[in-house]
Amino acid sequence: EWHKEYNAVPACITGDVLECAVVKRPQTEAEAMKLAAEQWIFCDDIVSQGTQTVRKLAMEIWRSPNWFFWWD
Numbered sequence: 001e002w003h004k005e006y007n008a009v010p011a012c013i014t015g016d017v018l019e020c021a022v023v024k025r026p027q028t029e030a031e032a033m034k035l036a037a038e039q040w041i042f043c044d045d046i047v048s049q050g051t052q053t054v055r056k057l058a059m060e061i062w063r064s065p066n067w068f069f070w071w072d
Contacts, residue, residue, distance in 0.1 A: 032062035
């Protein structure tokens with residue numbers, strides 16, 4: 001789904017990490033917030049052990065060409 005919408009492609013996959021290169025980033029704050037909520041559901045560690053809020057995650061993914069996920 002993220003590949004279709006954002007042209008996100010896995011760049012690195014290990015036993016507990018997934019990093020994606022993203023060609024089409026979210027265009028609006030609302031779109032970034034929706035995507036951040038989806039990513040939080042996919043990998044809650046990126047909020048609980050990372051940005052601490054979904055809003056901060058949204059601001060990171062809005063401006064970054066890479067998405068980073070990890071699981072403990």
